[in-house]
Amino acid sequence: MHRTIRLGHVPERIVSLVPSQTELLYDLGLGDRVVGITKFCIHPEEWFRSKTRVGGTKNVDLDKVKALKPDLIIGNKEENEKSDILALEDVAPVWMSDIFTLSDSLKMILALGEILKLEDHAQNMVKRIEQEFVALEKLKLDQKVLYLIWKDPYMGVGPNTFIDHVLHDHLGATNVLKEERYPMIELSSLAEKPELVLLSSEPYPFKEKHVAEIQKILPQAKIYLVDGEYFSWYGSRLLGAPKYFHQLFSE
Template identity: 50%
Template sequence: MQGVPSQTTYDQMGCEVTIPRNPRIISLVPSQTELLFDLGLNEQIIGVTKFCVHPSSLVKEKIKIGGTKKFNFAKIDNLQPDLIIGNKEENYKEGIEKLREKYPVWMSDIATFEDALEMIVSLGKITGTESKAVEIQGRIVDGFRELKKQTPKKVLYFIWQNPYIVVGGNTFINEMIVKLGLRNLAAGLDRYPELTWDEIASLQPDLILLSSEPFPFKDKHINKFQSICPSAEIRIVDGEMFSWYGSRLIEAVGYFNQLQL
């Protein structure tokens, strides 16, 4: 965009990105989409994924450009964004590389609480909303000072079934588990290991958490887990509170404090 003031920065993957002022934005990640709206960027957001559901009253007005791991490139090209915002884990490498050939793409890479805080302020800087981003960051930090530690139980956190997949170490969800004072039995395994029923039973968890996303575990799934781990407590939990690393973290502490795990 010749003649339009721009800034050159680096994303969380270390890639250089040149971004024009007041960019027209496509967001490829639900939690970051919510953050962008909370930064006051409604007028600049032109496209989101079909999984971007918050804030519901605003995202429904935006053009859907496919899913987080399957982009509709024709729709993206039709929108001609000035900036695309994605995430290393939630999006797919081939799709991001194809987008980089045409557009500035800023990628987050988040495994820790500090990564999330850095991402929030970085997005504020590149979108001209730094003061609001710092305010959001401060509210999150202040909130987590009030986080109550849970009873230190041995836990498995499930995100999928058939195959059964749990959250391992070096993940943002594991970071939340640790902050709650729980011990993740899969922390020493892969980031998202598959477990057989025998492996689940052998780990002898005190607590099994069934996430509401990405697989929508419901109460009807509890009996199956109870049959293999009869002494474990089984709970359905709000996956957004454990895995959304944007402004949703403002609400997370209140949710965690009332869980009483």
């Protein structure tokens, strides 16, 4: 958003508007310093049950955030609406992330570690993630892949996204979609037919019944139900992603 935030002290009352970064804050050991989260911040469950929820990622309840008297709000360019962020800037400093690659993720973790005075925790986490992803280099799918995130209409993941980066740069797959971001598509008229179709658990909760439906349209493809959090959550969830990918694609 091309602006600078200034903090006069180490934040002690934090509101997170990003599910993957909420989980990151927990794993960095923030504890009671996080006072508010969204209804989609489902990890960890103990925070989901106990922390004040301030609405969704796209429709933040401004009054609930104000009532929490935060001294830092954490947002993300893709997850949150610009209008919400601009309004929240009148409440507290809003620190924004914009994530496209693994490198972006690691820089984000280190930056939050510095802001929150948890540098050692953040640096150790980044080293562990880097080590896990080095082991992932042995896994090369070398297949044409379609990653679906929505139904009615079908929507897929194209270039210029974190998921596409994971598919291409870390799993060695070729994305059949060429339109950037999250295009609406007709499965029957794809210019390039996928060899592998990945049905994400989020934001649309694809189930086993959808596998059969899509198999009729794309009979040549292998179709997997996948945990979308490991493909799209760019915080501490990255620690478990390489192991998940190995298990998923080694079956």
